[in-house]
Amino acid sequence: MPKQIDHEKRREQIAQATWRVISERGMEGATVRNIAAEAGLSLGALRHYFSTQDELLAYSMKLVKERVTARIREILSLDLPPREKFIRTILELVPMNRENMVEMEVWFAFTAYFRHKPGRFDMQDDGVYLGLQKLMDYAEQNGLLPASIDKELETEKLYALVDGLALHAYMQPQRLDGPRLERVLIHHLSGLMAAEKQSDAPDRRS
């Protein structure tokens, strides 16, 4: 038989080809033929790794989530001051480069696609809300948050802010580029951690 192939690796390559196709041509362009061509495979070859299109799409979606959570887990494992860790984790939730942009793009596409599937493959949640709740707990336990705030509402606001910014960065990348995204988020987090005087960052007394 021909050179033994690492199935899992091939599946990941195909999933990445899927991401590229969706990013460039939308969900409408994510046909098995387009994906096979992007991956440099024939239809028959593709079918050896995914027997149905929805299985391929579901796998590709799952892989996006794994990649993102792995990156975040890595940041959380770094040895940083709590404040830096808190901020950097949140910044990671927003697309700062082309790669993250594609991830978010395909995540949206997958979500919209699987939402209306009869045999639902299991409506995947991105887990960001749960993660932000834990992150806010972490911030509170490390004294980053003033006691006066309504933590639950602030978590909801932060969640909406992050996803809203992500969405806008995707829809209007020329207006909302990386540096501006960072400015907006830092501004919000500074206000959040400042309690009274939300006007600016806390440690600014020059």
Added chain:
Amino acid sequence: MPKQIDHEKRREQIAQATWRVISERGMEGATVRNIAAEAGLSLGALRHYFSTQDELLAYSMKLVKERVTARIREILSLDLPPREKFIRTILELVPMNRENMVEMEVWFAFTAYFRHKPGRFDMQDDGVYLGLQKLMDYAEQNGLLPASIDKELETEKLYALVDGLALHAYMQPQRLDGPRLERVLIHHLSGLMAAEKQSDAPDRRS
């Protein structure tokens, strides 16, 4: 000839059928046949009002925008205290009922669909950012905003918050229902208008 038909009215009916189909079956289900069936027409009949599918979709998208902007314009025309007008306008940007939810749903679907079209029908912008800028100007001119805030950043934040909440209300309607949406937005706007002490609404001294 058969009973003269108001073409514009028919086109609106068809567009509304399109919304329903997209809401229930996603963009994948928005075939000309499904839409014709939902509208109670034959393929040939549909084709008398829209000669191509993309023309139908583009019209349906335009109609969504017109409906939403009309509703907002109506609120702006009401005789309300500036503070109420400011808040109610922003609350209108978020889906509080089934109808608004469908509008947002199809707007997202259309946006994703037309994004990857060779002969782009004209990437429609929802105009929310521009509207919010004007609304913030209005708020400032009516003394609702403290001078200490960074108006541009706060506009960007508000924009992201609104769209993020809308997205989440769509994705997790059970968790983020109407009352909760309102609580979160009011909380944010209160903090925004409060300047120092962002902890709660301003006029609360009992």
Added chain:
DNA sequence: CTTTTTACAATACATTTGTATTAAAAAAGG
């Protein structure tokens, strides 16, 4: 070396899709 198993390619097939064509029915205009 022989056999068997694996990766891949080519092709086939039934459905669905957008669009086009043709025709009929129905009422407005004269």
Added chain:
DNA sequence: CCTTTTTTAATACAAATGTATTGTAAAAAG
């Protein structure tokens, strides 16, 4: 009443798509 024009229906057709089948080559297993 008769012609004309508009609405609608029925059918056609080519292209695209998901999936299945068949075949082939290559290397692992013996």
